[in-house]
Amino acid sequence: MLCLPFFRRSSGSHTHSRKHVQEETLPPSYSAVADSPPKTTIFYGRIVHSKSLSKLEILSEAALGVGSHGNIVFLDADVASAQAAQKKYASQGFENATVVVLGNFQFLFPGLIDCHFHAPQWPNNALGMEWPLREWVVHMTDPIEASYSDTSKAERVYSALVPKLLENGTTTVAYNSTIHVPATKILMDQCLKFGQRALIGKLCINHRVTAGNGEGSVEEGLSHSREVVEYAKKIDPEGRLVRGCIQPRGATYVEHEYLRGLGELSRNNGGDIIPVQLHMSEAIPDVEYMKKMYPSAPCYAAVYDAAGLMHSRTVVAHAIHLTPMDISILAASGAGVAHNPTSNTCLTDGECMVRELLEHGVKVGLGTDCSAGYSPSIIEGMRQASNVSRHRSMHFDNDKLKLSLEEIIYLGTMGGARVVGLGDKIGNFEVGKEFDALVVDTGLDDNVNVEGFEGNGRALVAKWVFLGDDRSIRKVFVRGRLVAGKDLKESPNRPVEKI
Ligand SMILES: [Zn+2]
Secondary structure, three states: OOOHHHHHOOOOOOOOOOHHHHHHHOOOOHHHOOOOOOOOOEEEEEEEEEEOOOOOOEEEEEEEEOOOEEEEEEEOOOOOOOOHHHHOOHHHHOOEEEEEEEEOOOOEOOEEEEEEEEHHHHHHOOOOOOHHHHHHHHHHHHHHHHHHOHHHHHHHHHHHHHHHHHHHOEEEEEEEEOOHHHHHHHHHHHHHOOOEEEEEEEEEEOOOOOOOOOOHHHHHHHHHHHHHHHHHHHHHOOOEEEEEEEEEEEOOOOOOOHHHHHHHHHHHHHHHOEEEEEEEOOOOHHHHEEEEEEOOOOOOHHHHHHHHOOOOOEEEEEEEOOOOOHHHHHHHOEEEEEOOOOHHHHHHOOOHHHHHHHOOOOOEEEEOOOOOOOOOOOOHHHHOOOOHHHHHHHHHHHHHHHOOOHHHHHHHHHHHHHOOOOOOOOOOOOOOOEEEEEEEOOOOOOOOOOOOOOOHHHHHHHHHHOOOOHHHHHEEEOOOOEEHHHHHHHHOOOOOOOO
């Protein structure tokens, strides 16, 4: 057994000792054994994950076993120690498992899922808040997106962005790219290189084009969309991390013939459906423009539905200004909504009706919508989802609209997994899923103060969700591999395991 000193649970009282934590030495990372035979690992300590929208399971003393292929083999709260778990699961290959014992103020948490991020807009973050949506697109978005015809810029920005999001605990991202095939491929390459799960498509735009941020013929656009989906299959044949998708910016930016072609492409001649990402009902002027562009459509979702773009693999960004028919189509099609609370506030275009969507059985996850949202963090996304819901409760004088701690955590993890079509693989620590996880440490020198609440698991989690940031994320695992985190960043060797 290898007991990693950094994670050793201090004996006796729950004394809050920041200094003690900082002075301990770094453990060998997973990457140190990259060329060795695959190892199994047992995590022992506080384990937190969503069982459902309203049920957050906080196990204060539990063992979680990660198999040699990065899958979760057991989650057991009935073992008294990691050693007891080694014995209990010896026949499943855990007799000599690496043991990671979490400290008093640490917990294991599922990897965060960002259902909506515009990768090319990363340099624009925190700028442009003086404009509403359309003006913001014209002044901020179109010029920077058009600039990614320069592949060296794509290399530069995306190679910095992907590890930055991983450091923030975001293990899966549904990225919007640009209209450019080479830049989109570079984004896919970077996700594979750094070990981040991603859903990525080439952006499709042939209407309301400004700053040259538009495409040529419909045939060319369809062909390019097909090309990037095929490229994802080429670099990651089993879709372990990177998947391609179809990505019309939205009905008001893609003419009808193009939209229908993309719907057909997504349906894939009856084969495996190709996922879709699109924007819908983000602002009232956008909804009004849609009505002019598609005068016979009964609602926004109906435009996409008629084009074949609404199905269980569709990620609908925003979905703010909805009619009852929009909600019915979302629920019936199985499409999921990426709620972008920070962006709702920054653009002041409206607030997503999350409670109503959930009550109608619509899948909902969280997105940062960078750069319309200023923060790249889904921790920030969770607290902003709480804030937006509280503003809605004031506007409508209805306390039921508020989202609870349990609910915002579900949206940032399990809900997001379902929205991006990975609900059976990630999102929580169910046995059989892949191990995407964070080791969170609330005992460090950041804004989280646990004084008086040291033994209270729910308080530690709440404090991290509302006060934490990347400083409290010690380790980030994707498919059982260590890919990021404070420890890895501060390691002199900065090892990165090849996925
Ligand atoms: Zn967006």
